[in-house]
Amino acid sequence: MTARAAFALPGDIATLTGGYIYDHRLVEGLRDLGCKVEVISLPASLPTPDAADMRRALDRLAALPADVPVIIDGLAFGALETAGLHRVRAPIVAMIHHPLAQESALPADLADHLWRTERANLALARHVMVPSPHTRDMLITRYDVSPAKITIVRPGTDRPAAPQAPVDPPLILSVGILHPRKGHDVLIAALAQLADLAWQAVIAGNPWDDQHVAALHAQVAESGLGARLELAGRVTPERLSQLYRQASIFALATRYEGYGIVFDEALSHGLPIVSTRTGAVVDTVPEDAGLLVPVDDPEALAAALRRLLTEPQEQAARAAAAARAGAALPRWADAAATAMAVLDALPPSDPASMP
Structure with a gap:
């Protein structure tokens, strides 16, 4: 068993986003298995650091010993200068939630730069x-990574601590960082088309982009929905658990997901x-548990929500399918065991290849 490892990521591992939660739980799971994991906080400006932060990140990684593998979160890994990454002696395991160039609303030149850098790294x-x-x-088709070099470490889930207790009117819950x-x-625009029905909605997520958050608040104010729609922002774990238990429908109008831990959380409830x-939404949400519509289509999203709100038998059938799928999901201990197997199987460093 690998006795020591490092986990490097930008900023604070306790940040409340799906990717950081995944990293945090993976570190905890590896430690539970007896691996001493050092968390290395790289500059929070990654993946778009200035020259000084890039140098600090690479110097920190280059200082790691050659016998301690380092898992580098993709938010940093794909943006690091390739020449500097050559200086790292520690065996590198990349943790790619989704490729950086797939992020929404990137300028074309930045997306191209990130694609080239991540591919080289x-x-x-x-x-x-x-x-x-x-x-x-x-990664296989667009980044030329060998299939033998990739392991799927599916996120784990925690089983609900209490049974569902849906509220009336039915709660539509959306969970995701407040990011474009x-x-x-799109969800707010869809909900505005459902004013004739009885429902309430909460959008919970850590503020990420201040300008976008301000635009969302303005959109809510203009929607005419009033107190029926709460843009809650960051909520405590206790309130989030309560919201999941009280909800009748989970909705997320995402423009792209490399996985999406919140879908598993919704299934488990x-x-x-x-x-x-x-x-990854298509592979993550079972066909009988959800309704999937095209991206950036508030009319189609509104129609799917209306269908569940007005057809109780269909809502109940899809809820039952979600519960069955949720009961079969892996635990975080399973994810940690898979990650540990990756570390254990790494070939020893070749001294001749070290700088």
Whole structure:
């Protein structure tokens, strides 16, 4: 068993986003298995650092000993200067949630730069961990990564601590950082088309982009929905658990997902899902548990929500399918065991190849 490892990522591992939660739980799971994991906080400006932060990140990684493997989160890994990454003696395992160039609303020149950099850096990794078959397939087809070099480490789930207790009117819950990629603007536009029905909605997620958050608040104010729609922002774990238990429908109008931990959370609570046909969503949401619509289509999203709100038998059938799928999901201990197997299988460093 690997006795020591490092896990490097930008900023604070306790940040409340799906990717950081995944990283945090993976570190905890590896430690539970007896591996001493050092968390290395790289500059939070990654993946778009200035020259000084890039140098600090690479110097920190280059200082790691050659016998301690380092897992580097993709938010940093794909943006690091390839020449500097050559200086790292530690065996590198890349943790790619989704390729950086797939982020929404990137300028074309930045997307091209990130694609080229991440592709070059992946050639230097001893192994690559991904959370979904979708990300694995993308790395193989677009980034020329050998299938033998990739392991899917599907996120784990926690089983609900209490039974569902749906509220009336039914609660539509959306969970995701307040970032353009999550499509909350599309969801708000869809909800505005459902004013004739009885429902309430909460959008919970860590503020990420201040300008986008301000635009969302303005859109909510203009929607005329009033107190029926709450843009809650960051909520405590206790309130989030309560919201999942109280909800009747989970909705996320995401523009792209490399995986999406929140879908598993919704399934584990037996919630029917309304989302978009993009990225890993298609593989993550069982066909009988959700309704998927095109990206950036508030009319189609509204129609799917209306269908569940007005057809109780269908809502109940999809909820039952979600509960069955949720009961079969892996635990975080399973994810950690898979990651540990990756570390244990890494070939020893070749002293002749070290700088």
